[in-house]
Amino acid sequence: MSETTQAPEARAIGAVTQKQIPGLVSASLTRVRVELVAFFRDWQSMLFNMALPVMMMLVFGAVFNQKVPGTDVDYRLLFISGMIAVGVMSTTFQSLAISITLDREEGLIRRLAASPMPRGAYFIGITVKALVTTILEVIILMVLGMVLYHLPMPSDATRWFTLVWVVLLGVSSCSLAGIAYTALIPNARAAAGAATPPFLILQIISGVFFPLSMIPAALAYIGYAFPLLWMAKGLRFVFLPEFLASAEPGGTWDLGMVAIVLGVWTVVGAVLAAITFKWRGQRVK
Template structure:
C-alpha cells in the first residue's frame, strides 16, 4: 500500500478547505461582494472622469483586479487563520499525523480558487458595466498570469504572518482589514497616484498592492495610459522584482512568527 505524500495530503486538505469555505455563506458573500460592490459604486461615480479616451470605470476595473487578489489572500487568509488559532482548530490539526506543509498547501488551494473566482467576477463587471476590452495580445495574458501567481504567493504569506499579530479572533478582522484599506488608498486603487501626497505614495510603493494594481493596468489598459503612471511607464520589471522580494520576505516572516496555539492558551 502506497503511503500518501505531502502533496497528495495537501490536495485532499484543499478540497476540505474549499468545502468549509463555501458552506459559510455569509463569508462567501462578503468575500466576493465587497470588492465587487466597491468597483460598481466607484466605477459608476467616476465613469465619466476618464483620460486619454479611457473611462474611470475601466481604470478602476484594472486596479480592483489587484484589490480582489489581496482581499482573498491577505485579508481572508490572515483572518481565518487567526480564528482557527483562537478556537483551537490549528492546535488540533497540528496533533494529527499530517505534515504542516500539507496544511498550508490546502490553504493555498483555497486561495488560488477564491482569487481566480474574484478576478473573473471583477473582470466581468468591468466588461458588462464599463466596456472594458479584454486583452487580445497573449503577452498581456501572460502578464496577468505572473502577476496573479506572485500576488497570491506574496499576499498569502503576508496574511499567514499577519495572523500571528491577532491576540484573538475578535481582533483578526481589524489586523488585516485596516492595512488593506489604507494600502488601497495610497497605492493608486481608489484614487490616482497623482492625487496622493508624495510621502504616502512612497510608503505605498514599498508594498505589493501598488505593483499589482499598476501591473494589471498595464495588462488591461491601452499603452498610452502608461503616461499617467508616476514613472511615465508601466515598470513591469520593477513590479516583478518587488513582488518576488515580498514572496521571500513573507516566507521568512511566516517561518519566524507563525504560531499553532493562541497566546492566551496556557
C-alpha cells in the first residue's frame, strides 16, 4: 500500500481514537447542567413542585393558629416542621416520578441509553437536580417560617447536623422511590394523576397536619411504613423545644429509627429502581 493511501487511513483511525467515550464524571456534570437549566426554564414545572408546599404552608398556617395542648408553643411550628418534610418529598418523589415519565414517553431516555453516555449519568443528573431544588425549597420554607411564624432556627450543632442528614436521607430515599414508582405510570398523561395521590395521602396519615395521636391507628401504621412520617419526626426534633418529645409516640424523637427507616428506603428504592426502570416508553420505537 502506498504512502498516499496510508495517510488518509492513519488520519481517520487517529480521529476515531481521539473521540473518547465520555467518562461518568464528565457526562454526569453535563447531565446535571442540562437538568437544572431545563428545570428552572420550565416555570410551570418549577411552580408546581416548589410553590405548592409554600402555598400549603401559608394557607394552613392561617388556619392552625392555636397552641399545642398543654403548652405555649404555637401549633404552626409543629405543622411547619412537617411541611418542610413535604417540601422534600415534593421536589424528589413527585417531581421525579412526573419528569422521568415524560422523558421516557418522549423517547429522551431511550436516546440517552443508545448514546455513548454512561447510563448512570442520567440518574446522577436527575438526583443532583432533586438535591439542589430540595435545598432551595428547605431554605425558602425555613425563611418563611422564621419571618411569618417565628420558627426558631436549630439551637445547637446537633440539631443542625440532624437537619443535614435527615434532608440528605430524605432526598435519597424519596428520589429512588420516585424513580421506581415510574414503572407503575403507564404514560405521560397519567404522570401527574398517578404521582399526586400518594403524595397527598401520605401527608394526611404521616402527622403533617395533625399530631400522630389524632390519626386512626390503622392509618398511622401505614404512615409508619413510609419515609414522610420519619422525615417529619426528625425535623420536629430540629425545630421544636426538647420537652415536646413527650407529645411523640413513645415520648421520644427516636432519631435512630428515623435514620434506619430512611436508610432502608434508600436501599429498597435503589433495588426496585434497578429492577423495574423502563428505558423505553410504550410508543417509543
